[in-house]
Amino acid sequence: MKDILSAQRDSFMAALPEPISVRKDRLKRAAAMIRDHADRFCDALSEDFGHRSREQSMITDIGGSISPIHHALKNLEKWARPEKRPVQFPLGLLGAKAWVEYQPKGVVGVIAPWNFPVNLVMSPLAGVFAAGNRAMVKTSEYTPVTAALFEEIVGRYFDPTELAFVSGGPDVGQAFAELPFDHLIFTGATGIGRHILHAAADNLTPVTLELGGKSPVIVGKDADLKQVSERVALGKMLNAGQICLAPDYLLVPSAQESAVVDGIRTAASAMYPTLLSNPDYTSVVNDRHYERLNQWVEDARAKGATVDVVNPAGEDFGSTNSRKMPLHIVRDVTDDMTLMQEEIFGPILPVRRYDGIDAAIGEVNRRDRPLGLYYFGKDEAERRRVLDRTISGGVTIDDVIFHVSMEDLPFGGVGPSGMGSYHGLDGFRTFSHAKAVYQQSKLDVAKIAGLKPPYGDATRKAVARQMGG
Incomplete structure (x- = not known):
């Protein structure tokens, strides 16, 4: 797993910036991976559950996986635009500018649960890929047939430096959560969510937890x-x-x-x-x-x-x-x-x-x-x-x-039912770094604002203005 992460991160850094066209291509391949194998996924889901309604699987795990990808494809260019922000008076009049750029974070870890083991892989990936990231997915040991199908087919659609699947029990899950991802999303039980947060803490990995509770x-x-x-x-x-x-x-x-x-x-x-x-x-x-x-x-x-x-x-x-x-x-x-x-x-x-x-x-x-x-x-x-x-x-x-x-x-969720959110624009932003950019005026703003020694009247006026005086 460490080798996969290292290869993904190296590939990500070499490719920066990730063009919108590449992100769209990944989203299209993700949708194709599910659409092309819809019947096999439904069979795998039913085998894992003992019996699972085929129509339900088509709605929740096939259609429910492709729909958020289509939504991301439709809105990606709008989401990814730099966002202009105002600058304090009078800097704007002096030619200063400020904006936010949404950059991919790098490699995102996805820990998926067993109850919707296709949808709860692909729905986060819609935001992960839209934001320009690579991904590693840990599938649930309770749905091994579905997990094996993902591992079998992913190589036909993605290079391992773009998307990779790993499977195994709690020990693999623990090791996965301890990897130094750029972001980690876990969907599952509240009790396990606590362990995931502990595991991620040593690397200060930002974590999105989708938990549950008594709704x-x-x-x-x-x-x-x-x-x-x-x-x-x-x-x-x-x-x-x-x-x-x-x-x-x-x-x-x-x-x-x-x-x-x-x-x-x-x-x-x-x-x-x-x-x-x-x-x-x-x-x-x-x-x-x-x-x-x-x-x-x-x-x-x-x-x-x-x-x-x-x-x-x-x-x-x-x-x-x-x-x-x-x-x-x-x-x-x-x-x-x-x-x-x-x-x-x-x-x-x-x-x-x-x-x-x-x-x-x-x-x-x-x-x-x-x-x-x-x-x-x-x-x-x-x-x-x-x-x-x-x-x-x-x-x-x-x-x-x-x-x-x-x-x-x-x-x-909120509190014991989770932290952070995804889907749509909110997913794009969760898996992006909002980078603040400020462009200074050509004028000597420090001197005008009284920031440059020797301090004097301009300094006192600047402080009074800051304090609302």
Whole structure:
């Protein structure tokens, strides 16, 4: 890995400045790499998961990878323009100028997770390549077939000094994070994010962390409950809930709890009338996660929760090793249940009642700041109060998850749900160095401003002007 990094950095320094035409060419090759092998990627994803919906993979990992690349291609020239900045009076009148140039940083390390193992490689690469960088990608050991496919095909589209993939377990991930990259982006669990930050610290590598957390849904007092039910069920069951932005728990007005639960059950049953042999429904990725999810349900049940398993066809999940897990709606949840302490990352939906919007806001605010927050409701004052009184990475109003798909919005967390952001212009800037450039006037500004000894009246006037006198 050190040799790859060294070769990439040498190649980068020799090539500076990276022309826009080269950056565009890399973006086009990145899109072609995914488009040309879309079927094989879908097969690999399904093999890694045990079963993964082909159509879902096409939407989230194939289309979802190519779309941000196209967005970058369309906007790159605008993003890369130097940005004029004003200079303090009277320097502008004397001919001084100031501007910001966006330069590539060099070699960016990308540590990708297993839940969207194509999209969460390619979406960061859209910004990385647009900014003119080279990249090394560490793939997840939980999706080895997808990782092997990347390693097999990358050489047909990129020289190793432009883009390289490495795979392996936690020891490889640790060594990767310790490399002296010019920037490092990690997507994954909060606990691992702490280790990544420690590993990067010795090199003072700037880090973008895309983590997770318990993203709440607040159902407002006058929300359209049919809309809430359908959209929350869709968001929770997509990828079997294995999404960093999945609605993690539901906050509903006490009087509406039963209606919302009934609505979600109905909506989930309509989308997935069967589960075990349904090609549209994805499996839990591995035995460890499957066992974890089932243990958390049993923990909640043992502590007094009511568990509603949405199994419309009455299928026998105990007689299969498919790791398909039906939606579990869990009511009467309390803080001592693991479900309310950890990010769920699976098809389990705790429901909590509240009375008055400030109680719901308080429920969100006593937990770690989440990656996403979702509010449904027509009351503008209530919506405004939720937006003003909560802090989250991003918000989707009247739906879940969708803010991540808006390329012109920054995507990132806050506090335990992450630091920094990317996508679109914000990704370009994250992976660029904003270099300040100042061009001095031809006049002797130091003398005019009283900066040149011997100091005198001009100096005293300059200080008074600085102090607002």
